[in-house]
Amino acid sequence: MAAGKLWSQLERSPRDLCSYWTQDLFGRRSTHLGAVHGFVGTALPLIRLLCRQPSQRGLESAISAPNTAGAVIYAKDLSRVTAFYREVAVLPVTHSEIDYAILESETFQRVVHAIPAGIAASIDVASPPMRREDAAVKLIFPVPSIDASRALAALHGGALNPPEREWQFRGRRICDGHDPEGNVIQLREHAGA
Numbered sequence: 001m002a003a004g005k006l007w008s009q010l011e012r013s014p015r016d017l018c019s020y021w022t023q024d025l026f027g028r029r030s031t032h033l034g035a036v037h038g039f040v041g042t043a044l045p046l047i048r049l050l051c052r053q054p055s056q057r058g059l060e061s062a063i064s065a066p067n068t069a070g071a072v073i074y075a076k077d078l079s080r081v082t083a084f085y086r087e088v089a090v091l092p093v094t095h096s097e098i099d100y101a102i103l104e105s106e107t108f109q110r111v112v113h114a115i116p117a118g119i120a121a122s123i124d125v126a127s128p129p130m131r132r133e134d135a136a137v138k139l140i141f142p143v144p145s146i147d148a149s150r151a152l153a154a155l156h157g158g159a160l161n162p163p164e165r166e167w168q169f170r171g172r173r174i175c176d177g178h179d180p181e182g183n184v185i186q187l188r189e190h191a192g193a
Contacts, residue, residue, distance in 0.1 A: 069108050070104070070108060070109035070110060070111065071111070071137075071139055072111040072112075072113055073110070073111070073112055073113070073179075074113050075112050075113065075115060075181060076115050076123050076125055076181060077125075077180065077181070078099070078100070078101065078112060078113075078114040080156070080157055081112050081179055081180055082096070082103065082112045083156050084153070084156040084158050084179045084180050085110055085179070086103055087152045087155070087156055088143075088149050088156060088158065088179075089103075089149075089185070089187070090105075090141075090143055090144065090149075091103035091105060091108070091110055092104070092105075098114075099113065099114045100112060100113040100114065108141075125180070125181050125182065126182075128157075129157070129178060129179075129180060130182050131159075131178040131182050132178070133184060135184055138176070138186055139183075139184075139185055140185075140186045140187075140188060141185060141187055141188070142187075142188050143187045143188070144189065145189060146160065146173055146175045146187050147163075150163075150175070150177075153177055156180060157179075157180030158178055158179045158180050159177055160175050160176070161175055161177060163175075168191055171190065171191050172188040172189065172190060172191055173188070173189045173191050174186060174187070174188050
């Protein structure tokens, strides 16, 4: 029932080609692209409900892998952020449309969704990007080689910490970094690699 109620509150912006919610919290209205406050717990039912909508059949086949962990990231520059995760996190693009791309492995699905133009115009991404270290989430990606990923990260507008800031944990070599828009990531390589 919660998903049905949320679905009925979902609004579509023809100008920005995206869906969003308007939230009224204590008399203050704001709009949000992603899961916010109480929406977090209902994201999966919403995706399932979305997949049943006739207008979204392309997305239904794209988001159909059972038992796959995943994350959605909103990007100002869709193609640049998609290329970063394709190359650095070694996630192939399995589906893409004009406003999103799906990258995935057997166990993880990363959806990169374009921020609507009207909102993106108000966002300034520094060059080089400032790392958003105060974010509540850091996604972890297994990679065959942190050294190779470090070079690819720089080539695609992101960065990894230098080797002297890496550490070992539970048989893994670990390094933090960020994507081209400052989103924090962590890469892990088998220590014996």
